Amino acid sequence: MKKIYLDNAATSWPKPGEMVKAMKYFFEEIGCSPGRGGYECSLKAGRIVLEARLKLSEFFNIPAAEQVIFTQNVTHSLNFAIKGLLAEGDHVITTCMEHNAVIRPLRRLENEGIIEISFLPCNEEGLLSCDNIEQYIKSNTKMLIVTHASNVTGSLMPVERLGNIAKKNSIIFVLDAAQTAGVYSIDFQKLNLDLLAFTGHKGLLGPPGTGGFAISKRAAKEMKTLIEGGTGSISDSEYQPDFLPDKFESGTLNVAGIAGLKASVDFIMNEGLQTIREHELNLLEILYQGLKNIRGINVYGPKSLNLRTPTISITAEGCDVGEMSYNLDREHGIMVRSGLHCAPLAHKTIGTFPEGTLRFSIGCFNTEEEVHYVLKCLQKMKI
Protein backbone atom coordinates (compact mmCIF):
# COMPACT_ATOMS: atom_id res chain seq x y z
CA MET A 1 0.00 0.00 0.00
CA LYS A 2 1.25 3.48 -0.91
CA LYS A 3 1.93 5.65 2.14
CA ILE A 4 0.80 9.27 2.18
CA TYR A 5 2.15 11.55 4.88
CA LEU A 6 -0.06 14.49 5.84
CA ASP A 7 1.22 15.31 9.32
CA ASN A 8 3.72 18.02 8.40
CA ALA A 9 2.45 20.37 11.12
CA ALA A 10 3.81 17.84 13.65
CA THR A 11 7.08 17.10 11.82
CA SER A 12 7.81 17.49 8.13
CA TRP A 13 8.62 14.37 6.16
CA PRO A 14 10.29 13.43 3.88
CA LYS A 15 13.33 15.66 4.22
CA PRO A 16 15.45 17.09 1.41
CA GLY A 17 18.21 14.69 0.33
CA GLU A 18 20.65 17.57 0.92
CA MET A 19 19.83 17.47 4.64
CA VAL A 20 20.65 13.78 4.92
CA LYS A 21 23.88 14.29 2.92
CA ALA A 22 25.01 17.17 5.16
CA MET A 23 24.47 15.12 8.33
CA LYS A 24 26.23 12.08 6.85
CA TYR A 25 29.14 14.29 5.82
CA PHE A 26 29.38 15.69 9.33
CA PHE A 27 29.52 12.25 10.96
CA GLU A 28 31.90 10.75 8.40
CA GLU A 29 34.31 13.64 7.90
CA ILE A 30 34.11 15.95 10.93
CA GLY A 31 32.30 14.50 13.93
CA CYS A 32 33.75 16.67 16.70
CA SER A 33 32.69 19.62 18.86
CA PRO A 34 32.81 23.19 17.56
CA GLY A 35 34.70 25.93 19.35
CA ARG A 36 36.38 23.59 21.82
CA GLY A 37 39.64 22.68 20.07
CA GLY A 38 42.20 24.31 17.79
CA TYR A 39 42.53 21.30 15.48
CA GLU A 40 41.14 21.42 11.96
CA CYS A 41 38.03 19.29 12.48
CA SER A 42 36.90 21.39 15.43
CA LEU A 43 37.39 24.55 13.37
CA LYS A 44 35.35 22.96 10.55
CA ALA A 45 32.56 22.13 13.02
CA GLY A 46 32.63 25.75 14.22
CA ARG A 47 32.40 26.90 10.61
CA ILE A 48 29.25 24.79 10.07
CA VAL A 49 27.58 26.43 13.07
CA LEU A 50 28.58 29.92 11.91
CA GLU A 51 27.36 29.26 8.37
CA ALA A 52 24.02 28.02 9.73
CA ARG A 53 23.71 31.17 11.85
CA LEU A 54 24.46 33.32 8.81
CA LYS A 55 21.98 31.38 6.68
CA LEU A 56 19.17 31.76 9.22
CA SER A 57 19.89 35.46 9.71
CA GLU A 58 19.62 35.93 5.94
CA PHE A 59 16.43 33.83 5.80
CA PHE A 60 14.64 35.75 8.60
CA ASN A 61 16.33 39.14 7.98
CA ILE A 62 18.04 39.28 11.36
CA PRO A 63 20.56 42.13 11.69
CA ALA A 64 23.53 40.00 12.85
CA ALA A 65 24.35 36.29 12.90
CA GLU A 66 25.20 36.30 16.63
CA GLN A 67 21.57 37.21 17.34
CA VAL A 68 20.61 33.66 16.27
CA ILE A 69 20.73 31.22 19.20
CA PHE A 70 20.46 27.47 18.73
CA THR A 71 18.24 25.39 21.02
CA GLN A 72 16.67 21.94 20.78
CA ASN A 73 13.28 23.15 19.53
CA VAL A 74 10.77 25.99 19.72
CA THR A 75 9.49 24.79 23.11
CA HIS A 76 12.93 25.43 24.61
CA SER A 77 13.12 28.80 22.86
CA LEU A 78 9.73 29.89 24.20
CA ASN A 79 10.71 28.80 27.72
CA PHE A 80 13.87 30.91 27.42
CA ALA A 81 11.74 33.90 26.41
CA ILE A 82 9.02 33.52 29.01
CA LYS A 83 11.20 32.61 31.99
CA GLY A 84 14.11 34.82 31.02
CA LEU A 85 12.18 38.01 30.33
CA LEU A 86 9.23 37.99 32.74
CA ALA A 87 9.52 39.04 36.37
CA GLU A 88 7.27 39.51 39.38
CA GLY A 89 4.36 41.86 38.70
CA ASP A 90 4.50 41.64 34.90
CA HIS A 91 1.41 41.39 32.73
CA VAL A 92 1.44 39.33 29.51
CA ILE A 93 -0.90 39.43 26.54
CA THR A 94 -1.37 36.32 24.41
CA THR A 95 -4.11 34.78 22.25
CA CYS A 96 -6.75 32.09 22.58
CA MET A 97 -5.10 29.98 19.85
CA GLU A 98 -1.77 29.23 21.54
CA HIS A 99 0.00 25.88 21.74
CA ASN A 100 0.84 24.50 25.19
CA ALA A 101 4.47 25.48 24.51
CA VAL A 102 3.31 29.04 25.28
CA ILE A 103 0.37 28.38 27.59
CA ARG A 104 2.04 25.99 30.06
CA PRO A 105 5.10 28.10 30.95
CA LEU A 106 2.80 31.14 31.25
CA ARG A 107 0.34 29.25 33.45
CA ARG A 108 3.20 28.07 35.68
CA LEU A 109 4.37 31.64 36.30
CA GLU A 110 0.76 32.71 36.84
CA ASN A 111 0.21 29.88 39.36
CA GLU A 112 3.29 30.96 41.26
CA GLY A 113 1.79 34.46 41.54
CA ILE A 114 4.54 35.99 39.38
CA ILE A 115 2.61 37.21 36.33
CA GLU A 116 -0.92 37.93 35.15
CA ILE A 117 -2.18 36.94 31.69
CA SER A 118 -4.76 38.42 29.31
CA PHE A 119 -6.01 36.45 26.31
CA LEU A 120 -6.91 38.21 23.07
CA PRO A 121 -10.17 36.68 21.85
CA CYS A 122 -10.34 34.73 18.58
CA ASN A 123 -13.41 33.71 16.59
CA GLU A 124 -14.57 30.24 15.55
CA GLU A 125 -12.31 30.44 12.47
CA GLY A 126 -9.34 30.87 14.82
CA LEU A 127 -8.74 34.45 13.72
CA LEU A 128 -8.15 37.34 16.09
CA SER A 129 -11.55 38.88 16.72
CA CYS A 130 -10.52 42.03 18.51
CA ASP A 131 -10.13 45.38 16.80
CA ASN A 132 -8.95 47.34 19.79
CA ILE A 133 -5.98 45.34 21.04
CA GLU A 134 -4.64 48.35 22.90
CA GLN A 135 -7.51 48.16 25.39
CA TYR A 136 -5.72 45.09 26.85
CA ILE A 137 -2.50 46.98 27.55
CA LYS A 138 -1.87 47.98 31.17
CA SER A 139 0.89 49.96 32.83
CA ASN A 140 2.65 46.67 33.76
CA THR A 141 2.27 44.93 30.36
CA LYS A 142 5.67 43.54 29.57
CA MET A 143 5.17 41.07 26.76
CA LEU A 144 2.96 40.25 23.80
CA ILE A 145 3.49 36.61 22.87
CA VAL A 146 1.58 35.06 19.98
CA THR A 147 1.64 32.12 17.67
CA HIS A 148 2.16 33.18 14.05
CA ALA A 149 -0.28 30.49 12.93
CA SER A 150 -2.45 28.04 14.82
CA ASN A 151 -1.42 24.39 14.55
CA VAL A 152 -5.11 23.42 14.75
CA THR A 153 -6.77 25.68 12.17
CA GLY A 154 -3.77 27.08 10.31
CA SER A 155 -5.15 30.57 10.96
CA LEU A 156 -2.56 33.32 10.61
CA MET A 157 -2.36 36.11 13.16
CA PRO A 158 -2.09 39.77 12.05
CA VAL A 159 1.55 39.96 13.12
CA GLU A 160 2.39 43.24 11.32
CA ARG A 161 -0.38 45.00 13.28
CA LEU A 162 0.65 43.32 16.54
CA GLY A 163 4.29 44.27 15.99
CA ASN A 164 3.39 47.91 15.44
CA ILE A 165 1.27 47.99 18.60
CA ALA A 166 4.06 46.36 20.62
CA LYS A 167 6.62 48.84 19.32
CA LYS A 168 4.38 51.86 19.93
CA ASN A 169 3.77 50.76 23.53
CA SER A 170 7.34 49.56 24.26
CA ILE A 171 6.18 45.98 24.86
CA ILE A 172 8.42 42.99 24.14
CA PHE A 173 7.04 41.14 21.10
CA VAL A 174 7.63 37.37 20.99
CA LEU A 175 6.53 35.24 18.03
CA ASP A 176 6.03 31.48 18.08
CA ALA A 177 6.86 30.66 14.46
CA ALA A 178 6.58 26.86 14.88
CA GLN A 179 3.97 26.62 12.11
CA THR A 180 5.27 29.32 9.78
CA ALA A 181 9.07 29.22 9.65
CA GLY A 182 9.85 27.84 6.19
CA VAL A 183 6.17 28.02 5.21
CA TYR A 184 5.38 31.73 5.25
CA SER A 185 7.63 34.72 4.89
CA ILE A 186 8.97 36.16 8.19
CA ASP A 187 10.95 39.39 8.39
CA PHE A 188 12.36 39.85 11.91
CA GLN A 189 13.05 43.55 11.45
CA LYS A 190 9.87 44.51 9.58
CA LEU A 191 7.73 42.78 12.20
CA ASN A 192 9.45 44.70 15.04
CA LEU A 193 10.18 41.40 16.76
CA ASP A 194 12.14 41.11 19.99
CA LEU A 195 12.24 37.34 19.90
CA LEU A 196 11.44 34.97 17.05
CA ALA A 197 11.16 31.35 18.26
CA PHE A 198 11.50 28.65 15.60
CA THR A 199 11.79 24.90 15.38
CA GLY A 200 13.92 23.07 12.82
CA HIS A 201 11.91 19.92 12.14
CA LYS A 202 8.65 21.34 10.75
CA GLY A 203 8.45 23.80 7.83
CA LEU A 204 12.19 24.41 7.85
CA LEU A 205 12.52 20.73 6.78
CA GLY A 206 15.41 20.11 9.18
CA PRO A 207 16.04 17.28 11.64
CA PRO A 208 14.31 16.89 15.01
CA GLY A 209 16.30 18.28 17.94
CA THR A 210 17.06 21.54 16.14
CA GLY A 211 15.58 24.98 16.59
CA GLY A 212 16.39 28.28 18.11
CA PHE A 213 15.48 31.88 18.52
CA ALA A 214 16.52 35.22 17.11
CA ILE A 215 16.67 37.99 19.65
CA SER A 216 16.89 41.77 19.47
CA LYS A 217 19.92 43.33 21.16
CA ARG A 218 17.60 45.14 23.59
CA ALA A 219 15.87 41.92 24.70
CA ALA A 220 19.19 40.01 24.82
CA LYS A 221 20.54 42.48 27.36
CA GLU A 222 17.47 42.14 29.51
CA MET A 223 16.88 38.39 29.22
CA LYS A 224 18.22 36.24 32.05
CA THR A 225 19.95 32.96 31.21
CA LEU A 226 18.06 29.73 31.81
CA ILE A 227 21.10 27.48 31.48
CA GLU A 228 24.70 28.30 32.30
CA GLY A 229 27.82 26.29 31.52
CA GLY A 230 30.70 25.80 29.13
CA THR A 231 30.70 27.90 25.99
CA GLY A 232 34.29 27.43 24.82
CA SER A 233 34.81 31.18 25.37
CA ILE A 234 36.41 33.18 28.26
CA SER A 235 37.06 29.89 30.05
CA ASP A 236 39.11 31.66 32.73
CA SER A 237 35.86 33.11 34.09
CA GLU A 238 33.49 31.35 36.47
CA TYR A 239 30.66 33.54 35.17
CA GLN A 240 28.50 33.15 32.10
CA PRO A 241 29.58 35.38 29.18
CA ASP A 242 27.23 38.31 28.58
CA PHE A 243 27.79 38.47 24.81
CA LEU A 244 25.84 36.75 22.03
CA PRO A 245 25.40 33.96 21.18
CA ASP A 246 27.37 32.50 24.11
CA LYS A 247 25.16 34.05 26.79
CA PHE A 248 22.35 31.66 25.83
CA GLU A 249 24.26 28.74 24.28
CA SER A 250 25.89 26.56 26.93
CA GLY A 251 26.89 22.96 26.41
CA THR A 252 27.80 21.07 23.26
CA LEU A 253 25.62 21.99 20.31
CA ASN A 254 23.81 19.51 18.06
CA VAL A 255 26.22 20.20 15.19
CA ALA A 256 25.00 17.28 13.07
CA GLY A 257 21.47 18.63 13.37
CA ILE A 258 22.58 22.19 12.70
CA ALA A 259 24.44 21.02 9.57
CA GLY A 260 21.23 19.33 8.43
CA LEU A 261 19.14 22.41 9.24
CA LYS A 262 21.44 24.64 7.23
CA ALA A 263 21.19 22.32 4.22
CA SER A 264 17.38 22.33 4.53
CA VAL A 265 17.20 26.13 4.66
CA ASP A 266 19.49 26.20 1.61
CA PHE A 267 17.03 23.88 -0.11
CA ILE A 268 14.08 26.17 0.73
CA MET A 269 15.94 29.26 -0.47
CA ASN A 270 16.94 27.56 -3.71
CA GLU A 271 13.41 26.34 -4.40
CA GLY A 272 11.99 29.71 -3.34
CA LEU A 273 9.73 30.17 -0.30
CA GLN A 274 7.07 31.75 -2.52
CA THR A 275 7.15 28.80 -4.95
CA ILE A 276 6.72 26.36 -2.05
CA ARG A 277 3.89 28.49 -0.61
CA GLU A 278 2.08 28.55 -3.99
CA HIS A 279 2.41 24.77 -4.35
CA GLU A 280 1.07 24.20 -0.83
CA LEU A 281 -1.77 26.72 -1.34
CA ASN A 282 -2.80 24.90 -4.52
CA LEU A 283 -3.00 21.58 -2.65
CA LEU A 284 -4.78 23.29 0.24
CA GLU A 285 -7.43 24.66 -2.12
CA ILE A 286 -8.07 21.19 -3.61
CA LEU A 287 -8.26 19.56 -0.18
CA TYR A 288 -10.39 22.33 1.33
CA GLN A 289 -12.96 22.37 -1.48
CA GLY A 290 -13.04 18.57 -1.60
CA LEU A 291 -13.59 18.24 2.16
CA LYS A 292 -16.36 20.83 2.09
CA ASN A 293 -18.19 18.78 -0.53
CA ILE A 294 -18.24 15.59 1.55
CA ARG A 295 -21.53 15.30 3.41
CA GLY A 296 -21.19 15.05 7.20
CA ILE A 297 -17.73 16.65 7.37
CA ASN A 298 -17.23 19.93 9.26
CA VAL A 299 -14.19 21.93 8.14
CA TYR A 300 -12.58 24.39 10.58
CA GLY A 301 -10.37 27.43 10.13
CA PRO A 302 -10.44 30.54 7.93
CA LYS A 303 -12.61 30.44 4.81
CA SER A 304 -10.09 32.65 3.07
CA LEU A 305 -7.17 30.35 2.30
CA ASN A 306 -4.72 33.26 2.19
CA LEU A 307 -5.29 33.60 5.92
CA ARG A 308 -4.00 30.11 6.70
CA THR A 309 -1.10 27.71 6.51
CA PRO A 310 -1.72 24.42 4.64
CA THR A 311 -3.30 22.81 7.71
CA ILE A 312 -6.96 21.77 7.91
CA SER A 313 -8.86 20.38 10.87
CA ILE A 314 -12.11 18.50 10.40
CA THR A 315 -14.67 16.56 12.39
CA ALA A 316 -17.25 14.14 11.01
CA GLU A 317 -20.73 13.82 12.43
CA GLY A 318 -21.12 10.73 14.59
CA CYS A 319 -17.48 9.66 14.09
CA ASP A 320 -14.60 9.48 16.53
CA VAL A 321 -11.59 11.34 15.12
CA GLY A 322 -9.17 8.82 16.66
CA GLU A 323 -10.94 5.97 14.94
CA MET A 324 -10.96 7.87 11.63
CA SER A 325 -7.22 8.48 11.84
CA TYR A 326 -6.62 4.79 12.66
CA ASN A 327 -8.75 3.64 9.72
CA LEU A 328 -7.14 6.08 7.28
CA ASP A 329 -3.73 4.70 8.20
CA ARG A 330 -4.57 1.00 8.33
CA GLU A 331 -6.93 0.84 5.37
CA HIS A 332 -5.53 3.53 3.07
CA GLY A 333 -1.95 4.30 4.20
CA ILE A 334 -2.83 7.92 5.02
CA MET A 335 -1.00 9.39 8.02
CA VAL A 336 -2.83 12.24 9.77
CA ARG A 337 -3.12 13.32 13.38
CA SER A 338 -6.21 13.28 15.60
CA GLY A 339 -7.00 14.75 19.00
CA LEU A 340 -6.20 18.03 20.69
CA HIS A 341 -2.79 18.74 19.06
CA CYS A 342 -1.39 20.11 22.38
CA ALA A 343 -3.62 23.18 22.03
CA PRO A 344 -6.68 22.76 24.29
CA LEU A 345 -7.45 26.48 24.33
CA ALA A 346 -7.59 26.60 20.53
CA HIS A 347 -10.12 23.75 20.56
CA LYS A 348 -12.23 25.56 23.16
CA THR A 349 -12.15 28.61 20.87
CA ILE A 350 -13.35 26.78 17.76
CA GLY A 351 -15.76 24.49 19.64
CA THR A 352 -14.00 21.12 19.26
CA PHE A 353 -12.99 20.54 22.90
CA PRO A 354 -12.54 17.88 24.31
CA GLU A 355 -12.94 15.52 21.34
CA GLY A 356 -10.45 17.37 19.14
CA THR A 357 -10.15 17.20 15.38
CA LEU A 358 -8.67 15.17 12.57
CA ARG A 359 -5.85 17.28 11.14
CA PHE A 360 -4.43 17.18 7.62
CA SER A 361 -1.23 19.16 7.22
CA ILE A 362 0.32 19.50 3.79
CA GLY A 363 4.05 19.72 3.16
CA CYS A 364 6.14 20.78 0.20
CA PHE A 365 6.63 17.20 -1.05
CA ASN A 366 2.93 16.32 -1.22
CA THR A 367 1.30 16.08 -4.65
CA GLU A 368 -2.12 16.77 -6.23
CA GLU A 369 -2.48 13.04 -6.86
CA GLU A 370 -2.08 12.33 -3.13
CA VAL A 371 -4.68 14.92 -2.18
CA HIS A 372 -7.21 13.52 -4.69
CA TYR A 373 -6.56 10.01 -3.31
CA VAL A 374 -7.21 11.22 0.27
CA LEU A 375 -10.51 12.80 -0.81
CA LYS A 376 -11.55 9.60 -2.59
CA CYS A 377 -10.83 7.53 0.54
CA LEU A 378 -12.79 9.93 2.75
CA GLN A 379 -15.74 9.81 0.35
CA LYS A 380 -15.76 6.02 0.70
CA MET A 381 -15.69 6.12 4.53
CA LYS A 382 -19.04 5.77 6.25
CA ILE A 383 -19.73 9.13 7.82
Ligand SMILES: Cc1ncc(COP(=O)(O)O)c(C=O)c1O
Ligand atom coordinates in the same frame (compact mmCIF):
# COMPACT_ATOMS: atom_id res chain seq x y z
C1 LIG B 1 2.30 26.53 17.36
C2 LIG B 1 3.27 25.56 17.97
N1 LIG B 1 4.09 25.98 18.94
C3 LIG B 1 4.99 25.16 19.52
C4 LIG B 1 5.12 23.85 19.10
C5 LIG B 1 6.16 22.96 19.75
O1 LIG B 1 7.09 22.54 18.80
P1 LIG B 1 8.37 21.68 19.22
O2 LIG B 1 7.83 20.37 19.68
O3 LIG B 1 9.18 21.58 17.99
O4 LIG B 1 9.06 22.41 20.32
C6 LIG B 1 4.28 23.36 18.11
C7 LIG B 1 4.35 21.96 17.68
O5 LIG B 1 3.42 21.38 17.20
C8 LIG B 1 3.34 24.25 17.51
O6 LIG B 1 2.54 23.85 16.52
